[in-house]
Amino acid sequence: MIAINGYLLWSGLSAILVGIITSYFYIYWPIQCLLFSVLTLLFMFFWYRWLRYYTISQKSNKLLNQRHKQLVGLHFILHSSLENGQGHIRIADSIWPIKANHNLPVGTPVIITNVEGIILIVQPKYRNN
Structure with missing residues (x-):
């Protein structure tokens, strides 16, 4: 969208000049x-160079607006037990469904290892032998 607007802007400026x-x-x-x-070609050339430099210089955040993917690797403590390997965990102001390979008791430290849809896959941080 910005490239199209840039073309119209610079060709309009060329017409004014x-x-x-x-x-x-x-x-x-x-x-x-x-x-x-x-003039239009000149303005477009400089616009393209500036736009390319500007987009390269900005850091792209691929996880922006993908909250569930931002949670992978975080550590939490369970406040409710997992039954049949499934349960919920409260993270900030949201409640997320979680799934594990086996049942986990309350107070178990867990790490989020993956995401399947909206379900967070967790593993115990420390396994008791």
Whole structure:
């Protein structure tokens, strides 16, 4: 979207500049068209270079707005036991469904290892032998 708007912006600016130039100097219309084309190409070249530099210099955050993927690797303590390997955990202001390979008692430290849909896959942080 920004590239399309940039094209319209710079071709409009080229038209304004050609209009200002022709108001001071009489220029034949083929020369005006050529001047408009050259100015548009020049502006677009510099716009493309700036846009490419700007997008490369910005850090892309691939996990933005993917809260469930941001949770992978975090450690929590269970406040409710897991029955049949399933339960819920409260993280900040949300309650997430969790799943483990086996039942876990209350107070077990767990780590989130994966996400399946909206279900967080957890493993006990320390296994009791």
